[in-house]
Amino acid sequence: MKTKRTLQVLTAGCIALISLFACTFREGKKNKEAVNPVIANILQRKSVRQYRERPVEKEKVELLLRAGMAAPTGRDLRPWEFVVIRNRAVLDSLAAALPYGKMLARAPLAIAVCGDTAVSEKLWVEDCSMAAQNILLAAESLGLGAVFTAVYPYPEREEAVNNALRLPGRLVPLTLIPVGYAEGIHSPKNKFDPEKIHYETYSR
Amino acid sequence: MKTKRTLQVLTAGCIALISLFACTFREGKKNKEAVNPVIANILQRKSVRQYRERPVEKEKVELLLRAGMAAPTGRDLRPWEFVVIRNRAVLDSLAAALPYGKMLARAPLAIAVCGDTAVSEKLWVEDCSMAAQNILLAAESLGLGAVFTAVYPYPEREEAVNNALRLPGRLVPLTLIPVGYAEGIHSPKNKFDPEKIHYETYSR
Numbered sequence: 001m002k003t004k005r006t007l008q009v010l011t012a013g014c015i016a017l018i019s020l021f022a023c024t025f026r027e028g029k030k031n032k033e034a035v036n037p038v039i040a041n042i043l044q045r046k047s048v049r050q051y052r053e054r055p056v057e058k059e060k061v062e063l064l065l066r067a068g069m070a071a072p073t074g075r076d077l078r079p080w081e082f083v084v085i086r087n088r089a090v091l092d093s094l095a096a097a098l099p100y101g102k103m104l105a106r107a108p109l110a111i112a113v114c115g116d117t118a119v120s121e122k123l124w125v126e127d128c129s130m131a132a133q134n135i136l137l138a139a140e141s142l143g144l145g146a147v148f149t150a151v152y153p154y155p156e157r158e159e160a161v162n163n164a165l166r167l168p169g170r171l172v173p174l175t176l177i178p179v180g181y182a183e184g185i186h187s188p189k190n191k192f193d194p195e196k197i198h199y200e201t202y203s204r
Numbered sequence: 205m206k207t208k209r210t211l212q213v214l215t216a217g218c219i220a221l222i223s224l225f226a227c228t229f230r231e232g233k234k235n236k237e238a239v240n241p242v243i244a245n246i247l248q249r250k251s252v253r254q255y256r257e258r259p260v261e262k263e264k265v266e267l268l269l270r271a272g273m274a275a276p277t278g279r280d281l282r283p284w285e286f287v288v289i290r291n292r293a294v295l296d297s298l299a300a301a302l303p304y305g306k307m308l309a310r311a312p313l314a315i316a317v318c319g320d321t322a323v324s325e326k327l328w329v330e331d332c333s334m335a336a337q338n339i340l341l342a343a344e345s346l347g348l349g350a351v352f353t354a355v356y357p358y359p360e361r362e363e364a365v366n367n368a369l370r371l372p373g374r375l376v377p378l379t380l381i382p383v384g385y386a387e388g389i390h391s392p393k394n395k396f397d398p399e400k401i402h403y404e405t406y407s408r
Binding site: 035039066127167201 | 340
């Protein structure tokens, strides 16, 4: 009886210690990553241009779009439309037509973020860029690789995308974002530069 | 002795259960929040225009700037400069000069994100908008409130900021982002709209 009880005390004690240790370790790891997982993800995001053949799950595509539409917009006008492209023929035609879009031929998915100039003439570029950044950050957090490829303000690229996606005249394709599971290892750049920071005023 | 041992078993058992429960509960809460903390933060971000008097810690300001400079830029040109404004007189003069900048009179801090048109003539608006979005998301994750206030493309606002911050001609202030600890409760908008999503092409 005495041995059994001692064993119970030891077992319960061990479980308690392991659980507490697991919790503490998890917190510690988080802190080391860079204060919090959100900032860690911002610093970890990188442009990925090589993808595996693995398709992107429907649930993840919806999360990317939800993230995109959570961006702020001037006067809350939400001047955006999103085209989700998974059709091989459409992706290939875009890869062929765009000088910097060759990676589309190997991407399982691309999202076109288009600005509605009839809804917000003045701030659609800002609003759609912030939506695009949300998509890039969400992709990073979901284990996906993506890259911002500029379509606007290059008329020949805009025309190629307009034709491939049959966009109405009021919509301007700001960016095409190929998305997929990264092939190979990609590292983020450290672009922090204290010389880009000024205090109170630019010139003293 | 017997009572003492029983008590030990019970105590250790309780600690184990509480620890395990705490861990499980934390995980459960995270999942419910929206798949992962990054996407949860994107969906939780809101525009905050009322601030408490509490200043923003220097360490947090640096994290905001690190986040800003982690945004992608066309051809990796990094066409940005950041002006950190904490001086009451400068903040007040901006509040007085900007029609939509009244909240600056109560903000302990503002960050001006400026585009260097000499570095990237074509993509500085996109690049600086994505940097601004990183700053807004980082602020949300640090328990701070912030809001994107557009300066460009409004010539009279640009002039007011140019004068207050003594910007050289090649720099255009894209946005002024007041930052502080929120006063009151602010909720995010749910802006998800399936009608903004199109598949393969815009028109069938």
